[in-house]
Amino acid sequence: MVVARGDLQQLLDALTAQGYQVLGPRVRDGAIQYDELSSLADLPIGWTDRQDGGFYRLEKRDDEALFGYVVGPSSWKRFLHPPTVTLWRSRRTEEGFELVESPQDPPKYAFFGVRPCELHAISIQDRVFLQGPYVDPIYRSRRAGIFVVAVNCGQAGGTCFCTSMGTGPRARKGFDLALTELLGPERHEFVVEVGSPAGAEILAQVAHRPATPEDRARVAEIEAETSRQMGRQMETAGLKELLYTNLEHPRWEEVASRCLTCANCTMVCPTCFCTTVEDVTDLTGQEAERRRLWDSCFTMEFSYMHGGSVRSSARSRYRQWMTHKLATWQDQFDVIGCVGCGRCITWCPVGIDITQEVAAIRGEPVT
Numbered sequence: 001m002v003v004a005r006g007d008l009q010q011l012l013d014a015l016t017a018q019g020y021q022v023l024g025p026r027v028r029d030g031a032i033q034y035d036e037l038s039s040l041a042d043l044p045i046g047w048t049d050r051q052d053g054g055f056y057r058l059e060k061r062d063d064e065a066l067f068g069y070v071v072g073p074s075s076w077k078r079f080l081h082p083p084t085v086t087l088w089r090s091r092r093t094e095e096g097f098e099l100v101e102s103p104q105d106p107p108k109y110a111f112f113g114v115r116p117c118e119l120h121a122i123s124i125q126d127r128v129f130l131q132g133p134y135v136d137p138i139y140r141s142r143r144a145g146i147f148v149v150a151v152n153c154g155q156a157g158g159t160c161f162c163t164s165m166g167t168g169p170r171a172r173k174g175f176d177l178a179l180t181e182l183l184g185p186e187r188h189e190f191v192v193e194v195g196s197p198a199g200a201e202i203l204a205q206v207a208h209r210p211a212t213p214e215d216r217a218r219v220a221e222i223e224a225e226t227s228r229q230m231g232r233q234m235e236t237a238g239l240k241e242l243l244y245t246n247l248e249h250p251r252w253e254e255v256a257s258r259c260l261t262c263a264n265c266t267m268v269c270p271t272c273f274c275t276t277v278e279d280v281t282d283l284t285g286q287e288a289e290r291r292r293l294w295d296s297c298f299t300m301e302f303s304y305m306h307g308g309s310v311r312s313s314a315r316s317r318y319r320q321w322m323t324h325k326l327a328t329w330q331d332q333f334d335v336i337g338c339v340g341c342g343r344c345i346t347w348c349p350v351g352i353d354i355t356q357e358v359a360a361i362r363g364e365p366v367t
């Protein structure tokens with residue numbers, strides 16, 4: 001089906017009318033972030049992003065594209081696996097403490113503008129939180145019933161490598177509706193693919209026409225053009241074995257000499273899932289709460305055991321992160337933990353590039 005630019009607002013309105021809180025990309029603090037959308041005018045219309053190792057800039061495009069950029073520092077993980085969650089709260093009583101509040105029901109989310117690599121990241125977190133022996137009830141309650149409007153990428157970012165990871169640039173599954181933006185001097189339309197009965201129900205409320213063979217051919221061309229533009233690539237054949245047999249490779253020392261162990265890469269990564277728990281009391285000692293917070297394998301505390309941290313060097317922490325992401329993850333969850341979104345490269349303050357680190361361990365020349 002094809003929806004005209006002028007009719008796309010009806011899609012947002014239909015989602016809102018069905019009780020969804022619609023979240024999507026917006027310009028915030030000089031970057032594309034995900035936040036609440038009340039109208040298509042909230043989207044970063046006419047903006048694009050320039051990305052490289054440790055580099056991110058928003059720039060104006062010379063058209064009015066709604067989705068003419070790729071991914072920014074925030075991901076949908078923020079809503080499904082929030083950075084801070086109160087697990088319980090209690091108040092002092094005559095007898096001791098009583099629980100005062102149970103967790104609130106999460107909103108019914110519609111994610112508007114989910115990129116193909118991000119669909120894969122959500123499916124990876126589904127494996128971690130829902131499909132293993134221990135189901136996370138917080139993730140389950142937030143994930144249940146979300147409506148996903150995917151957007152196929154019409155251009156690749158400077159740090160993207162989804163084609164290497166088999167996660168993009170076109171969405172194949174995991175969405176209710178998927179849009180491809182068709183832009184030209186005389187046209188601004190969206191080819192819409194339906195991925196679920198819920199998607200068909202919503203699309204029925206939006207003015208549309210059937211897609212022609214030319215429309216479908218243009219979608220295929222956009223996919224091919226975007227694939228050719230990938231800013232990075234990573235060879236994945238034999239990756240697990242490569243890393244398992246190179247635990248003492250000198251490259252770990254070299255990357256550690258640059259790594260600040262700041263943990264940015266794990267915070268922006270849409271698949272990293274580690275957390276810690278802390279107990280907090282108020283100043284009067286009357287109330288206490290237990291919080292779950294995102295944590296990172298780059299901190300010393302993360303591997304603290306009685307007597308000290310197991311991974312006390314930057315070398316061991318970077319190796320842990322990359323080896324888990326690309327190798328151990330496969331043993332745990334039967335999938336690589338990286339979707340090639342490039343965030344860890346863009347948002348690393350010193351521009352450390354996971355694709356280059358893999359290449360170096362393979363013995364290939366690096367730039």
Ligand code: SF4
Nearest residue numbers: 259260262263265348
């Ligand atoms: S690789 Fe970069 S982002 Fe990650 S911890 Fe090291 S310096 Fe920070």
Ligand code: SF4
Nearest residue numbers: 269338339341342344
């Ligand atoms: S490791 Fe880097 S490129 Fe891979 S999913 Fe995480 S942030 Fe994206």
